[in-house]
Amino acid sequence: MSGPDDSRDELVDSLLGADGRPCGNGRLRGAVFAQTIGVIRFRRRLKKCALAGSLLGCYLAGMMTMGLWRPTSGGRPQPSTEHVAANLEPSPLPGPVGIADKQIAAEKMTCAEVLRRSADRHLLDSGDVKRAVRNYKTFLELSSAEQRAISPTQDNWLLMALKDARSKEMKHDRIEQN
Amino acid sequence: MDPEDRVQREEVLRRAVLAGDERAWQPWYHETFDDLYAYVLWRSGGRRDRADEIVQETWLTAIRHVRRFDPRKGSFRDWLRGIVANVLRHDLRQHHRRLKREQAAEKCIAVESEYKDRERQERIAVTLGAIPERQEAVLRAKYLDGLSVAEIAAAWKESPKSIESLLSRARQAFREYYDKEADHVRTR
Numbered sequence: 001m002s003g004p005d006d007s008r009d010e011l012v013d014s015l016l017g018a019d020g021r022p023c024g025n026g027r028l029r030g031a032v033f034a035q036t037i038g039v040i041r042f043r044r045r046l047k048k049c050a051l052a053g054s055l056l057g058c059y060l061a062g063m064m065t066m067g068l069w070r071p072t073s074g075g076r077p078q079p080s081t082e083h084v085a086a087n088l089e090p091s092p093l094p095g096p097v098g099i100a101d102k103q104i105a106a107e108k109m110t111c112a113e114v115l116r117r118s119a120d121r122h123l124l125d126s127g128d129v130k131r132a133v134r135n136y137k138t139f140l141e142l143s144s145a146e147q148r149a150i151s152p153t154q155d156n157w158l159l160m161a162l163k164d165a166r167s168k169e170m171k172h173d174r175i176e177q178n
Numbered sequence: 179m180d181p182e183d184r185v186q187r188e189e190v191l192r193r194a195v196l197a198g199d200e201r202a203w204q205p206w207y208h209e210t211f212d213d214l215y216a217y218v219l220w221r222s223g224g225r226r227d228r229a230d231e232i233v234q235e236t237w238l239t240a241i242r243h244v245r246r247f248d249p250r251k252g253s254f255r256d257w258l259r260g261i262v263a264n265v266l267r268h269d270l271r272q273h274h275r276r277l278k279r280e281q282a283a284e285k286c287i288a289v290e291s292e293y294k295d296r297e298r299q300e301r302i303a304v305t306l307g308a309i310p311e312r313q314e315a316v317l318r319a320k321y322l323d324g325l326s327v328a329e330i331a332a333a334w335k336e337s338p339k340s341i342e343s344l345l346s347r348a349r350q351a352f353r354e355y356y357d358k359e360a361d362h363v364r365t366r
Binding site: 013025028031032035036037039040041044 | 234
């Protein structure tokens, strides 16, 4: 016996019943597949670009680092006027004398002469302004008035500056004493 | 397939696709395509033109958002069906608006039987989108997958009686929404 509900169920059955399992048409399948593959390829290319970009970034960062680092490591520093000025202040004791100084001393020169030559070598050969200033100062303390006079033909720029400073200092002391 | 094997396989495929491996995508796509198409066609009330559009939209959404797919939460097939439901909902809204605009012109041009066919398909699609998800799932298992009550009960790990009852409620809900939609169409 069939009731009204059964006939209503038949209606649902007829409306919802699938006629077998329909397959999507081949053209649609192929077209959609091509589109999805396009997305995958685009994603892959994007990843490759990102990788190449990061490698390039690393390379450029390395180049920049090298560029910044090179000037500080290469070449001998040039003595600046500030550096000289800082070393013009009198040191309490004469500094140690190197091996080269001992050899010069062996030639029986005056102590002042030895110090001056040593200072010349420090300045001209090794570019060590600090040691040169120290030796020149000691030389000026031990030297005679004639030796302390500025001689543009014999003195270098540092010695001339130190001699000038020394003479000014002495003048100032004399004025204060008077 | 064993659930753990399924999760492992789909995770491997997902990673390969995300890495841009086309060979991984090819089998995954082809083995799922027919099943998805059948589902979309059923949900669209048998309208092939509409099903084609929905299927295309679904696959493009899936490939763009495949990163979000988590095999531990469900199978790839179920994830795709979730996307279909969203696409259909969006499409129905747009379709209603379009239909209102075209109604007058269509009445003049369309042949009566063609119009009725289209209207019926429209009502089925709307009704399937309106009924609760669990009821839609049981109707799908019954009518689209062609499973018997006993088979559904075994797959869902429930008693045949409860499935029978759910199926009955689903049919009733379908009828009610279908009739309501018919009234709605008549008053449009």
